[in-house]
Structure formats: C-alpha cells, structure tokens
Amino acid sequence: MSSRFMSKPILVIVTLALVFVALFPILWMVSSSLKGAEELLSSTPSLIPKEPTIRGYEMLLNPPPNHPLAAGGGSMLFLRMILNTLLYAVSTTLLAVPMAILAAYVLAREHLRFKVLLIAFLLFTYLLPPIAIVVPLFQMVADIGLYDSYLGLVLAYQLLVLPLCTWMLAGHFKNIPRELEEAALIDGCSRMRAIAQVFLPVSAPGIAAVATFSLIVIWQEFVFALVFIKTEALRNVQVGIQYFFQPSFPVDWGTVMAASTIVAIPTALLFAYVQQFLVGGLLKGAVKG
Amino acid sequence: MYPAAFISPAYIVLLVLVVVPLVYNLNLSVNDELFGYREFIGWQHYRDLLGDSDFLHALGVTVKFAVADALGSFLLGLIAALVLASKIPWRNTLRVLVLLPWVVPYVITGILWRWMLHPMGGVIPNWMTSLGLSANPVSINNPDTALGGVLLATIWRGFPFAAMMLLAGLESIDEQLYEAAAIDGANRIQLLFRIVLPLLSPVIAIVVLLRLVWSANAFDVIYMMTGGGPMGATETSSLFIYRTSFQFFNLNKGAAASFIQLVLFLALAFPYIVRTGRQYNE
Numbered sequence: 001m002s003s004r005f006m007s008k009p010i011l012v013i014v015t016l017a018l019v020f021v022a023l024f025p026i027l028w029m030v031s032s033s034l035k036g037a038e039e040l041l042s043s044t045p046s047l048i049p050k051e052p053t054i055r056g057y058e059m060l061l062n063p064p065p066n067h068p069l070a071a072g073g074g075s076m077l078f079l080r081m082i083l084n085t086l087l088y089a090v091s092t093t094l095l096a097v098p099m100a101i102l103a104a105y106v107l108a109r110e111h112l113r114f115k116v117l118l119i120a121f122l123l124f125t126y127l128l129p130p131i132a133i134v135v136p137l138f139q140m141v142a143d144i145g146l147y148d149s150y151l152g153l154v155l156a157y158q159l160l161v162l163p164l165c166t167w168m169l170a171g172h173f174k175n176i177p178r179e180l181e182e183a184a185l186i187d188g189c190s191r192m193r194a195i196a197q198v199f200l201p202v203s204a205p206g207i208a209a210v211a212t213f214s215l216i217v218i219w220q221e222f223v224f225a226l227v228f229i230k231t232e233a234l235r236n237v238q239v240g241i242q243y244f245f246q247p248s249f250p251v252d253w254g255t256v257m258a259a260s261t262i263v264a265i266p267t268a269l270l271f272a273y274v275q276q277f278l279v280g281g282l283l284k285g286a287v288k289g
Numbered sequence: 290m291y292p293a294a295f296i297s298p299a300y301i302v303l304l305v306l307v308v309v310p311l312v313y314n315l316n317l318s319v320n321d322e323l324f325g326y327r328e329f330i331g332w333q334h335y336r337d338l339l340g341d342s343d344f345l346h347a348l349g350v351t352v353k354f355a356v357a358d359a360l361g362s363f364l365l366g367l368i369a370a371l372v373l374a375s376k377i378p379w380r381n382t383l384r385v386l387v388l389l390p391w392v393v394p395y396v397i398t399g400i401l402w403r404w405m406l407h408p409m410g411g412v413i414p415n416w417m418t419s420l421g422l423s424a425n426p427v428s429i430n431n432p433d434t435a436l437g438g439v440l441l442a443t444i445w446r447g448f449p450f451a452a453m454m455l456l457a458g459l460e461s462i463d464e465q466l467y468e469a470a471a472i473d474g475a476n477r478i479q480l481l482f483r484i485v486l487p488l489l490s491p492v493i494a495i496v497v498l499l500r501l502v503w504s505a506n507a508f509d510v511i512y513m514m515t516g517g518g519p520m521g522a523t524e525t526s527s528l529f530i531y532r533t534s535f536q537f538f539n540l541n542k543g544a545a546a547s548f549i550q551l552v553l554f555l556a557l558a559f560p561y562i563v564r565t566g567r568q569y570n571e
Contacts, residue, residue, distance in 0.1 A: 001375075001376060001377050001378060001560070002375065002376050003374075003375030003376070003377075003526075004373065004467060004477065005480065005481055005485075006371070006375075006477065007477075010373060011372065011377070014368060014372055015372050017512070018369055018372055018383075018387060019383065019386055019387070021445070022367075022386055022387045022388075022389050022449070023389060025390070025393075025401055025405060025445065026389060026390075026393065028401075028405060029397075029401050029404075030390055032404065034321040040410045041409050041410045042410070043415065045410065045412050045415055045529055046416070050531070056373045081324070091563070098298075099298040099299040099302065102295040102296070102298060103296045103301065104337055105295060105297035106291075106295045106296045107296070108293045110292045113305075113388075114565045116304055116563075116567055116570050117298070117461070117566075118300070119565070119566035119569050119570065120562050120563060120566040121303070122303075123561075123562045123565055123566060124307075124555075124558075124562055125303050125306075127502055127554070127558050127562070128551075128554070129502075129505075129506030129527070129550065129551075129554055130508075131506060131508050131530055131531065131547070131550065132506070132507075132530075132547045132548075132550045132551040132554065133307065133310050133311070133547070134547075135314065135530065135534045135535075135540055135543045135544050135547050135552075136310035136311070136313035136314035136317055136507055136544060136547070137306070137310045138534075138540075139313060139317060139540060140309065140310055140313055140547070148377060155306075156306070158303075159307065160300050160305070160307060161308040162299055162302060162303055165301065166299055169440075170569070171448060171569075174569075192324065193293065194303060196359075211511060219394065220394030220395055220396065220397075222396050222451050222508070222512075223508055223509065223531075224511040227535065228513070229362070238394060238395075238396040238509075241396060241397075243398065244325070253404055253407070253410060254361050256404070257398060257404065259399060259419060260397045260400055263394060263396075264392065264393050264394060265395055267392050268368075268389075268392045271383075271388075271391070271392045272466050275385060275388060278483065285318075289431060
C-alpha cells in the first residue's frame with residue numbers, strides 16, 4: 001500500500017476518512033428507514049437500529065387515511081408516483097435516443113461547414129440551466145394546452161436529455177474508426193445498411209450507456225416535474241416526496257427515509273451498469289455533474 | 290441530403306425548445322400583465338430587479354455558494370483522486386464506493402442532509418454536542434450557518450464528479466516525469482505542487498468551471514433542504530426566480546430575472562463552449 005503523494009499512515013487515514021464520508025450518509029439513510037419513531041428522536045443515535053422495524057416501508061404502501069400520502073390517489077399513491085417517474089424516464093429516453101443517434105452520427109462522421117456552431121449550440125443547450133428556461137417554457141406549454149399532461153412533460157424533457165445524449169454519442173461515435181463503415185461501403189453496401197448492420201452493433205454498448213444516463217437524469221428530475229404537472233395522479237416521485245413535509249403534519253422521518261431509500265435504488269442500479277464506461281471514453285466532456 | 294435529414298430531428302426539437310422560449314422570455318420580460326391585461330413596459334422589470342435588494346441579495350448568495358461549492362468539490366475531489374490513484378487494496382471497489390454520493394438523486398440528497406442536520410434527531414448536531422460545541426455550526430435553521438449546511442450536501446454529492454475527472458487526468462501523467470523528479474530530489478509536496486497540479490491544470494479548470502456553472506444554477510437540493518430560507522439566507526438566484534414566478538405569480542418579473550441569470554451563465558460558460566466545440570472538430 002503506497003502513494004507517491006502521501007506517507008503510508010496518512011494514506012490509510014485519508015482513505016478511511018474518504019470511504020466514511022462517501023458511505024456514511026447513505027448508510028444512515030437506510031438505517032433511519034428501519035427505525036421506529038422514538039429511536040429516531042433519540043439523543044444518542046446509533047448506526048445500527050436498536051429496534052429495527054419496517055414500519056416506515058409499511059406506511060408507504062398502507063398510509064392511514066389522514067396521512068398526506070393517502071390524499072388524492074388513495075393508498076397506492078406512492079407506487080403510482082414511482083410508476084409515473086419510470087414512465088417519464090423510459091418514454092423520454094425512447095424518444096430522445098434515436099434522434100440523438102442520427103444527429104451524433106452526422107456530427108462524428110461528416111465534415112460540415114458550420115460544425116463548430118452546431119456543437120456550440122449543442123453544448124449551450126446542454127449546460128443551460130433549466131431554471132432559466134422554465135418560466136417561458138411553462139408559458140409556452142400552457143398556451144399549447146399541454147400543461148399538466150404526460151405528453152407535455154415528456155416533450156419538455158427532450159430539452160434536458162437530447163443535448164446530453166447527442167453530445168455523449170458524438171464523442172463515442174468519434175472514437176469508432178471510420179474504416180468500419182468504409183469497408184462496408186467498399187463492399188457495395190448502401191450507407192443505410194452500413195450504418196444499420198455494421199456501425200450500430202459495434203456502437204451498441206455505448207448507446208446503451210447513454211440511454212442509461214438519460215434514464216438516470218429523468219428519474220431524478222425535479223424542476224420541470226414541479227412546474228409542469230399539477231395533478232397528483234401524474235406526479236413523479238421526486239416532487240411527490242414533498243408530500244411528507246406538510247406544514248400541519250409533523251414529519252415522519254422514518255417513512256421519509258424509507259421513501260428516500262426506495263427512490264435512490266433505481267439510480268444506484270442504473271449507475272452500477274453505467275460506471276464501467278465512465279472512467280473510459282464516455283467521460284470525455286460528457287458529464288456535467 | 291442525408292446529413293441534413295439526420296441532424297434535423299434533434300436540432301429542430303432543440304431549436305423549438307430553446308430558441309422559441311428564449312424569444313418568448315424576452316417578450317414576457319418587457320411586458321407587465323395584470324389579470325390578462327398586458328402592458329408593454331420596456332426595460333422596467335430589469336431596472337426594478339437591479340434595484341431590488343432581494344434580487345441583489347440572491348445574486349450575492351449565488352456567488353458565495355457557487356465559489357464555495359466549486360472549491361470544496363475540487364479540493365475533496367483532488368484528495369479522493371490522489372488516494373484512488375495510489376496503490377491501495379480493493380482499489381476498484383473503493384473507486385465505486387467513493388462514487389456513491391453521485392448516485393443519490395438531488396432531491397433525496399436534500400432530504401437526507403436535512404435529516405442529518407435536524408435539530409432533534411439529526412446525527413450531526415448530536416456529534417457536535419458530544420464534541421462540546423454548544424451550537425451546530427452548520428445548522429440550516431440559523432440564517433448565519435444555513436448556507437454552510439447546504440454546502441455540505443452539495444459538496445458531498447458533487448465531489449465524486451471532480452474526483453473522477455481528476456483521476457482520469459492523474460492517470461494520464463507519464464510515469465517518467467515522476468522518476469525524473471525523484472532523481473532531481475523532489476519530495477512529495479514539491480511533486481504535487483510543482484509537477485502534478487500544473488499538469489492537471491486543464492482538467493482542474495474544466496472541473497471548477499463546470500461546478501461553478503452547476504452550483505450557480507442549482508435548485509433541487511437547496512429547495513428541498515431549506516426552500517431558500519431561513520429568511521432568504523440560502524436563496525440563490527434560481528430560487529428567487531422560482532419564488533417570483535411561481536409563488537408570487539409574477540411571470541414577467543421572473544422572466545426578466547431568468548434572462549439576467551442566462552446572461553451570467555453565458556458569460557461564465559461561453560469560453561468553455563467555444564473551446565470545446567473547436568476541440569471536437571479537430
């Protein structure tokens with residue numbers, strides 16, 4: 001065990017501290033989700049629950065009648081919101097990725113006169129803060145009559161996901177050697193066939209990773225979901241989790257942590273798949289944090 | 290024909306979703322609307338905003354927050370990268386573990402840290418008391434320290450990104466440079482400051498810039514942790530825009546504030562955008 005930058009004892013201490021800092025909050029979240037109401041308020045909390053209980057999780061699935069979660073959609077509201085979020089994520093991705101593939105292919109392969117402009121525009125939309133555009137976008141969507149609708153949100157989400165996917169794919173495609181399609185073209189293949197039967201299979205893992213990123217982004221999206229959707233039945237779970245923080249209702253932290261744990265699981269799983277690509281080529285300029 | 294056809298779907302959608310709202314935004318911001326009666330008022334909203342102490346305060350909070358977050362994420366990320374570049378047991382597992390905060394959704398991050406800093410059941414105030422501190426130095430209920438509390442959450446979530454990028458940069462440094470330095474008698478500190486950091490400076494610049502941009506525009510975590518309070522202590526310009534547009538229903542003023550936010554964003558990000566665009570084209 002050694003480092004060029006620090007002595008061994010320091011390395012040990014720093015490594016342990018790092019792991020602690022990264023992991024502890026997450027462990028605390030799960031641990032709190034398994035604690036009962038009294039233990040949560042204890043002045044000597046411990047990481048391992050002294051009296052573990054799944055009460056928090058039960059509350060999510062069977063909230064008592066006057067609980068905020070039971071409002072509107074009945075006892076299935078939490079599950080409903082999870083499903084909604086899943087639906088938004090998948091639909092947005094299914095719509096965005098094909099368009100992104102087409103655009104990225106041209107950006108990666110063709111020499112265009114205004115390519116720098118195209119890339120700059122893409123990066124601009126990619127880094128654009130959603131909050132700066134949400135006000136006029138909201139007005140526009142409302143004027144078209146798509147406010148508080150599933151379609152409206154999925155369309156608005158294209159703004160968040162298209163630039164990300166196009167940019168990541170553009171980088172990924174550029175790394176695939178041109179010779180691949182050239183060889184197919186020389187053999188008499190039409191360009192369409194060359195792309196479909198030669199290029200796409202080779203680039204498929206990268207495309208899958210980019211699609212996964214898109215899912216991750218939409219799963220945790222909050223601002224648009226907050227602004228564009230009003231009906232509880234259509235809410236996504238990131239916004240819906242606010243229901244726990246009603247002013248007239250003391251916050252039930254055990255249930256909140258249970259909900260948080262559940263909401264964090266999909267991103268954890270998706271991320272587990274995608275992290276293998278991260279330290280490699282896909283990272284180049286792809287991730288904005 | 291085909292390049293245009295392939296590029297069109299994505300770019301047309303983006304044009305519609307970006308350029309049209311921006312034009313709309315300009316229109317919104319130069320009007321004032323009351324009960325459906327629209328009146329053109331020119332730059333009045335902008336003038337009001339620049340004199341609005343709440344807005345100016347929000348800008349100040351934004352700058353403090355963004356700089357602190359970018360610095361904090363960078364420093365913690367650097368330490369993490371230095372550790373992960375070393376020879377340690379279970380290095381690959383550790384790399385994934387250290388990336389874990391990045392996996393937690395923004396909203397959950399806000400809620401989780403709100404719970405950890407909770408005056409009654411929160412684990413951090415508890416530690417503070419057992420360490421002998423009378424008050425929680427990062428309490429989110431205290432206007433003076435609330436920003437610090439929020440920073441804990443955003444830096445925690447953000448440092449893995451910095452760590453990843455810095456690690457990639459570290460691993461691309463040629464071994465021979467280290468050997469040459471060792472021959473010249475460099476010690477560890479000199480190694481770090483005279484060789485590694487200068488070589489990493491392009492990556493550092495990108496990391497710091499992206500974090501600045503991100504935190505200046507951050508909304509989710511702050512909203513869930515403090516909602517901008519207490520008493521506006523954590524209200525960044527993003528939260529100001531949200532409050533003005535969707536709580537006070539003054540969409541026109543919110544549009545003007547959004548425009549100012551956009552201009553500031555462009556000022557920050559423009560060099561990066563142009564440079565990266567050119568780099569891609571090489």
